[in-house]
Amino acid sequence: MSNAQQPTDPVKKGLEGVVAGSTAISDVDGQQCQLIYRGYNIDELVGKASYEEVSYLLFYGKLPTRSQLAEWTRQLDGGRTVDPHVLDILKQLPIHAPSMALLRTMVSVIGCDDPQAEDEALESIQKKAIRLTAQTVTLVAAIGRLRENNTPLPPKPGLSHAANFLYMLHGEEPVPVLAKALDAYFVLLADHGFNASTFTARTVTGTKSDYYSAVTAAIGSLKGPLHGAANRKAMEMLEEIGTPEQVEPYVQRTLADHKRFMGFGHRVYKGADPRAKHLKDIAKSLGTTNETKWFVISEKLQDAVWNAKQLYINVDFYSASLLHYLGIPTELFTAMFACARMAGWSAHILEQWADNRLIRPLSQYTGPRGLKFVPLSERT
Ligand code: SDX
DSSP, X not given: OOOSOOTTSOOOGGGTTOOOOOOSSEXXXXXXXXXXXXXXXHHHHTTTSOXXXXXXXXXXXXXXXXXXXXXXXXXXHHHOOOOHHHHHHHHHSOTTSOHHHHXXXXXXXXXXXXXXXXXXXXXXXXXXXXXXXXXXXXXXXXXXXXXXXXXXXXOOTTSOHHHHHHHHHHSSOOOHHHHHHHHHHHHHTSOOSSOHHHHHHHHXXXXXXXXXXXXXXXXXXXXXXXXXXXXXXXXXXXXXXXXXXXXXXXXXXXXXXXXXXXTBOOSSOSSOOTTHHXXXXXXXXXXXXXXXXXXXXXXXXXXXHHHHHOOOBOHHHHHHXXXXXXXXXXXXXXXXXXXXXXXXXXXXXXXHHHTOOOOXXXXXXXXXXXXXXXXXXXXX
């Protein structure tokens, strides 16, 4: 008898604890509470390596040399512009639809507009991935500006990925400390093993469907409040609380209502999410020159939820105040997560293409058996 799982074996709901495949891109170590990108602990990378360096690392498996980084940056710079006729289609969409729905739609539009969309050659997929990774910040900034009745701005050549987003959203070049904060956010959220949206992208790729379909599906998965939308929900939670004095009453109400605290808990980490401490430090530093109350409420809520349920914060908790301090509208928060995760999704799609096998698990049938057909005239 093969040791393959049988439909009669116990089901791991939500595939909890199931090793569904292998990858050399990142390791999410739930016991040690460590995140490794291609061999580097993220503590080694954050604040030292830029998103340009880390996205190269995720794609190609090593940190770039100076000349490789210059070429990579040139490719990202060259790919960041979104064609005007594509932006015209964005302008025809209901701009107050959820920003993740708009982003999902616009990735599909860019796919329809790409004559190479169906080309399966790895080099072709790499080119699409580099271009779309670069364009995603342009799309999200355009969505943000159109929602405020402002005209979308083209990217400014020579600005970094993070600085360009803030320029395209706010219409002015960011001070270095803000660009550095967003760059670190992008690095910390760039990849995370077989999380739901990445596994979705790999499952779509497993059928040999195209790159844009895999990214569109991943955006759809990230949109959910149990995954990427938790950062937006965490900010809404902070705004509902409003003042540090209201933290404890909020916690008691949430517990009494058996509701979830957004930005807390994780399927894999059995301790602290290793990204959270860095995001907390960045949010704290930004808070000193802004409305400090969001950081103060966050820290008080973190302690109160720990005391009540021994729940750890996850990547989305301090992402909320960090993104708020960068002047990014709450509605765009999950789309910011997508901007960061584009590098990870793309690397996983390329890895799946390079050694593909259709992803098709078994299921345990729990319905009836042996029923006999009853003609319509006899059904009651
Ligand atoms: C991301 O997978 C990844 O890697 C994702 C991610 C990435 O980088 O890609 O890390 C990004 O998605 C982070 C998670 C963002 N989501 C949230 O913050 C939403 C709130 N958190 C959860 O709902 C929850 O913690 C999950 C979904 C993240 C994980 O849930 P699990 O593993 O399915 O755990 P569970 O729902 O079975 O909960 C176990 C227990 C339950 O207690 P009981 O009801 O059994 O008594 O813990 C409790 C839960 O009630 N619990 C929470 C809670 N999370 C778990 N209780 C209150 N608030 C929470 N947030």
